[in-house]
Amino acid sequence: MALTRIAGDCDDGRTCPTVYASDRGTLVVQGCALGAADLAEITLPDGELAVEIPVSLLLEAARAHGR
Template sequence: MYATDRGTFVVQGYVISDPQALRQLDLPEGENAVEIPAELLRSVARAVTG
């Protein structure tokens, strides 16, 4: 996970390429989805909350 200078974050993960899974997500035009490990979220939560 990377912080940008625009007040957003970029998440690096595994691209979801299964068409059925992508249809279920109903993503807006121009967006895509990635899967990230749960441990990454735990690490970010620890970093934010101390």
């Protein structure tokens, strides 16, 4: 899978929440993994994870992807 960063850019060079566009026509989200205590109200199927990102990052990704 080829990924292109479309939103998210840390000024200090560290990894941070980021949104990528894939060559499969999908988006890949990098964020902080949530634990069971955070996910008490939802059930994730096997093979899925939940990550947390700032709303501003999602808005930036939507603008960038709509170009």
